[in-house]
Amino acid sequence: MTEGIPDNTPLWLFADQLGPRVYGGEHAHRPVLLVEAESALRRRRCHRQKLHLVLSALRHAHADLGDRATLIRAGTYTEALRRYGRPVLVHEPTSHAAERFVHRLRNEGLVADVLPTPTFALHRSEFRHWAGKRQRFRMEDFYREQRRRFGVLMDGPESDRVPVGGRWNFDTDNREPPPRGRTALDVPPPYRPVEDDIDARVRRDIDDMGVETIGVDGPRLFPVTPAEAQKALHLFIAHRLPVFGQYEDAMMSADWAMAHSLLSVPLNLGVLHPLEAVHAAEQAYRDGAAPLAAVEGFIRQILGWREYMWQLYWHFGPEYADSNHLQAHTELPSWWTDLDADAVQAECLRQALAGVRDRGWAHHIQRLMVLGNHALQRGYRPAELSDWFASAFVDGFAWVMPANVIGMSQHADGGKVATKPYTSGGAYINRMSNHCGQCPFDPKKRLGPDACPFTAGYWAFTHRHADLLAGNMRTARAVSSMKRLTDLEAVLEQERHREAF
The missing domain is CATH 1.25.40.80 (Serine Threonine Protein Phosphatase 5, Tetratricopeptide repeat)
Structure with a gap:
């Protein structure tokens, strides 16, 4: 048992702590508190299906736990805890902001103690x-x-x-x-x-509730x-x-x-x-x-x-989210943030964005080598991109995206996570998909109206970061190849003015 904590102290569960590893075992006897806080639902413009999944998970947990659980709907978590009227136990939350919030609640006497996270293998x-x-x-x-x-x-x-x-x-x-x-x-x-x-x-x-969301509604898939x-x-x-x-x-x-x-x-x-x-x-x-x-x-x-x-996520700390080693400062375009896949011509990018729009999900190669690859080549702001991934994907939570997006995908941490930037031209996408046969762009072309934006974008990215890439044994060959291109200046001029993707 938790030392010094009364045996009947309730356990407050966040919406990503809803399994028996959290409320079972040594805590199986404790009452459970669940909270729907409207402030949390309105904090960001999230995917419609993600909000559905989170609320469905909370309410199904309430139904499954029966009389043991109390579900409070309130404007804020603090309001709900004060209405509940009893100090609660809580497991370590899964974001820096939530951790700071929980410790403030502990200082106010609303949280009795904070326990280690039980939903991962390693403490x-x-x-x-x-x-x-x-x-x-x-x-x-x-x-x-x-x-x-x-x-x-x-x-x-x-x-x-x-x-x-x-x-x-x-x-x-x-x-x-x-x-x-x-x-x-x-x-x-x-x-x-x-x-x-x-x-x-x-x-x-x-x-x-009229909560502003992105993406389409749809049957629950998860x-x-x-x-x-x-x-x-x-x-x-x-x-x-x-x-x-x-x-x-x-x-x-x-x-x-x-x-x-x-x-x-x-x-x-x-x-x-x-x-x-x-x-x-x-x-x-x-x-x-x-x-x-x-x-x-x-x-x-x-x-x-x-x-x-x-x-x-925890080891790097909250300041990691501001990493921008490649000095990428382009705002995310509206067709991206609004999930307007119909505005996209490149078939691989259209397919990936449509998957996010329709299901809030795309698999890891679509995330890294299509969405992430495009963002890296176009210099989208890493922090803004990470927030978008966390909001637009049904499996996105605050801890999931920083090292994935800022580190692995965008190389914005200078190599703490990945040994090289993960970018490629259309040849990789053509080899690993059946998208290119249905695409108006040609993966083999880097110049002209039908030039693949990934192929041309790859050379523009290589040129922009040539000094960095030349000093990395895994990317130095790309710089050497770029220097042999006879049409490089024309490709760079084309990509500076590209509007269609």
């Missing part, structure tokens, strides 16, 4: 010990330590364990382009929750309860995981989900614990039901990358 204190005085970080180092710590995909005696298959990383086996001649992968569709009366009421309430999350996990492991790894970096116009797990929402709502997903995937490999490369790739995304982003 923040353990990461601080691992990080030590490192100035630069490699996800691979962290990932290997995670595998050792939790005994995942390891073989051999306890004192001398080695990675299954003799390799830590099977990424090179997971970069297949989409199968040619097909419009979709031959896999069962992802789990689809059945909406109920709670979902219908949430939809009406969002309408009645789990919001522990029971739904388990169903989604089991369906993915049994029917989609075996194909996932091979095509995880591919993009197909007629198959938005492909073999991806779509588990980021329940993971980020706290209704699915990462180790549950990791252990289920490992068991599939041990049972011979899924190939090692697919299983390792999935586990690396969760136990490696997701945990890494969470820990770096």
Whole structure:
């Protein structure tokens, strides 16, 4: 039990802490407080479906917990806590702003104590010990330590364990382009929750509140309860995981989900614990039901990358959000912030933006190598871009995006997260998708009315940051290639005045 805290002290759950790892175990006897704060719903212009998911998750948690839970709707969290009238326990929240707020509430006597976050595999204190005085970080180092710590995909005696298959990383086996001649992968569709009366009421309430949103309304596509999350996990492991790894970096116009797990929402709502997903995937490999490369790739995304982003959010601190090493100062265009995919001609960019508009979701390659690639080439403001990702994506929360967007995608941190800027021309997109055949732009052309904005944009970006790129062994060749272009000045002039994407 929590030392010095009365046994009947209620537990206040944030909307991303709604799983049994939070309210079960040693806290299973405690009353639970849930709060819908209108101020939080209006703080940013979020995707319509994201607001629906958050409110649906809160209200389903209230229904599932029954008499144990109290749900208060109020203008602010403070107002709700004062109306509740009892000091509460709360787990560490998942943003710097919320952490400051919770500590202020503690000083005011509204919060009795703050407990460690139970919705991630690794505690923040353990990461601080691992990080030590490192100035630069490699996800691979962290990932290997995670595998050792939790005994995942390891073989051999306890004192001398080695990675299954003799390799830590099977990424090179997971970069297949989409199968040619097909419009979709031959896999069962992802789990689809059945909406109920709670979902219908949430939809009406969002309408009645008049909250300004982006994106379109639509049927709920993602789990919001522990029971739904388990169903989604089991369906993915049994029917989609075996194909996932091979095509995880591919993009197909007629198959938005492909073999991806779509588990980021329940993971980020706290209704699915990462180790549950990791252990289920490992068991599939041990049972011979899924190939090692697919299983390792999935586990690396969760136990490696997701945990890494969470820990770096806290390790880098709130000032990290202001990083802008490449001096990118272009405002996000209105067609981007309004999710106006119909204003976009480049098929890969149109498809990715339409996915965000219609579902609040796009898979990791669309985020990094289409949306992020475009933003990097055009010099969009990193902080503004990070906020957009957090608001427009249904799995976006404050902790998710900074290291992903500012570090990995935009290289705005000067290389703390990624060893090089992740940009490419149209050739990569043409190889990894079936978009280019339906596009008015030619991925092979950098000059002219049908020049691919990614191909031309790549050379404009390389020219703009030539000194930085020339000093990096991974990008120096691009600068050498750029210097051999006979039409470089014409390409640069074209890109300075480009209006159509």
